[in-house]
Structures are given as structure tokens and as C-alpha cells.
Amino acid sequence: MAEFTPRVFSGIQPSGGLTLGNYLGALKRFATMQDQGSWQTIFCMVDLHAITVWQDPATLARATRELCAGFIASGVDPEKSILFNQSQVVEHAQLAWIFNCVARMGWMQRMTQWKDKAGKNQQNASLGLFAYPALMAADILVYHATHVPVGEDQKQHLELTRDIAIKFNNDFGVDFFPETEPVIEGTATRVMSLRDGSKKMSKSDPSDQSRINLSDDADAIAQKLRKARTDPEPLPETVAGLEDRPEARNLVNIYAALADMTVAEVLAEHGGSQFSAFKPALADVAVDRLTPISTEMSRLMQDQAEIDRILARGAERAREIAAPILKKTYEIVGMVGA
Ligand code: TYM
Secondary structure (H helix, E strand, O other), rough: OOOOOOOEEEEOOOOOOOOHHHHHHHHHHHHHHHHHHHOEEEEEOOHHOOOOOOOOOHHHHHHHHHHHHHOOOOOOHHHEEEEEHHOOHHHHHHHHHHHHHHHHHHHHOOOOHHHHOOOOHHHHHHHHHHHHHHHHHHHHHOOOOEEOOHHHHHHHHHHHHHHHHHHHHHHHHOOOOOOOOOEOOOOOOOOOOOOOOOOEEOOOOHHHHHOOOOOHHHHHHHHHHHOOOOOOOOOOOOOHHHHHHHHHHHHHHHHHHHHHHOHHHHHHHHOOOOHHHHHHHHHHHHHHHHHHHHHHHHHHEEEEOHHHHHHHHHHHHHHHHHHHHHHHHHHHOOOOOO
């Protein structure tokens, strides 16, 4: 295997607002990786992915800028990291086409996200939704990214990214694309719905009570946590005691991730408590950590020209890395003039 420069890439769709799941499973960890690793960090608002399902144009533009504000408010520094929107770095779509020709229909058909999102009416889903994972592989591999921090739900797509890299390397007899490592770590890689501990917290859940949005104010956060579904038992003293208690486990995981504690540390403090005592403590931590982010997002959104400048500069920096990798890919494939 060739040696690859350590490089981190991840993306978030600008479709709807950000949830606590996006924050704990992605944004918060992006900021930590930016500050703690000896690697280049690259983060993207994946607007090309968002339009695989219908997006109203004005809403998409607003959501992209708001997401950029969300990245910055969560600690991603556009000087230290490269921060941009996908459509402005054309190499993503160009490499995705090559990967459409490497990946197999059967691989795409197995993707659980395709099955979930297309539902029963696959014939009516967009071709883009089906090919989505090939574009995601291009996002990552156009930078030769070695590490990709994501939540648990993206694991299958990252396995497919590796399959595409391996098949490309085999087909063309090269050692060109890295086998990227997923980074799925911490206590909040799968934040669950507040109404149903077996379902992922998601911006597309019809019930707003099921999630905390980064735009929620202190009262909404406290009210949603107070009403979160739980069981009648007090919190256990040990981590093992959370088994088979998905709602309790979810709230303890959220507390741990927000407060930068381990689950065992949370239980050492709160084991034996009733939810009537634990929920207000959790609400305090959540309000304390989340409201400064939403306040900062609103402040940043007042200067859209500045957001647009940050995105344009990020796209320029991203292209400096992506363009030579795409050019080399074209040469490998045999495209004259590359
Ligand atoms: P998206 O936009 O659905 O979600 C963005 C990130 O948030 C994580 N996440 C969660 N983590 C924990 N608990 C939850 N309930 C939760 N909900 C969402 C997701 O795992 C993700 O890390 N396909 C990707 C976007 C993408 C991408 C990429 C990611 C496109 N290209 C390249 C990494 C690398 C997506 O739809 O994420």
C-alpha cells in the first residue's frame, strides 16, 4: 500500500436544520479532530447530495449558509480547516461519474439508506438518489482522505467507498486511492429519537418532539427533554445496567457526550436517580452547551456576504487538492488531454 498523507474529510447535507444528532455525531467531533490531530481537515456542505430529493431553491441556499454558520459556531475554524460547499468544487461530480462506472448496480441496491429513502416507490426515486454513495465516495477520494468521522448510520456508505477504491485500483492495476478509515467513536455515534429509543434522531422525523434542533431555545430544549420517553426504573449504577433500556441509555449517552464525560462517570454521579431528577440536570447541560451555538449561528447569519466569502475561499483551497487528483485519475483511465 502506498503511504497517504493523513487527511480528514466529512460532509453534512444542507437539507433542513441541524439536530443534536448532527452536532454530537459529527460537528462536535469535527472541531476536536481539527484541533487535536496532525492532519488537514476538510469539511463540506454537500448540496449536490441534498438535491437527490426535492429541495426548494431558496430554502436550499438558506440551509447551505445556515449549515456553514453551524460548522463555525460548533468550533470549525475556516482558517484551520477547509470549509466549502460541494457544488463549487466541480471535481466531486467529475470523479463521481468515473465511480458510477466502477460501482455495480447490485452494490447500490444493497444500501439501506437507498431502501429507506426510496421506500416502496423505487421507480419514482431520482437516479441521483440511487447513485448517491458513488458521489459520497468521490467526495472522500478526490482528496485521498484517510479518515472520515461520521455517525453510525454512514458506516455502510464508507464500506462501499472502500469497495470502490479497491475495485478502481484493481481494474487499472494501480495503488492510487486509499482505503479510507471510518472514524465512528464516542458515546454519541447514534443519538436516538426522544420519543422512541429504537429510532435514530432525525431531521426528517415528522414529530418535532423526537429531536432537539440546534435552533431550539432553552425552553424548548428543557421541555423536550422533560417529555422524553423513559422507563419507570431509576438510573442504574453501572454501564451494564443500561442494557435493554434504550431510552435510558440514550439520555445517559447524550449527557456524557455533551459534558465530555464517560458513561461510567455520568452513572457514578447520577446512578440511582429518578428521571424526574436526571432530566433537569440533563437539560441544564444541554442548554449550557447548545444555546451559545444557536446564538452564534444567528449572529453569523446576519452577515451573509461574509459566509459567501468563507465558502468561496474554502472552495478555492479545496480545488488545489482535488484538481491534481482528478487529473491523475483521468490519466489512469485513459482520457486524452487530461
Ligand atoms: P447527514 O447530512 O444525514 O448527517 C451528517 C452527519 O451527522 C451524523 N448524524 C448522526 N450522528 C449520530 N446520531 C444521529 N442521530 C445522527 N444523525 C445524523 C451522520 O452520521 C453524519 O456524519 N451521506 C452523508 C453526508 C455525506 C458525507 C460525505 C459524509 C456526503 N458525502 C462524505 C462523510 C463523507 C449524510 O447524509 O449525512
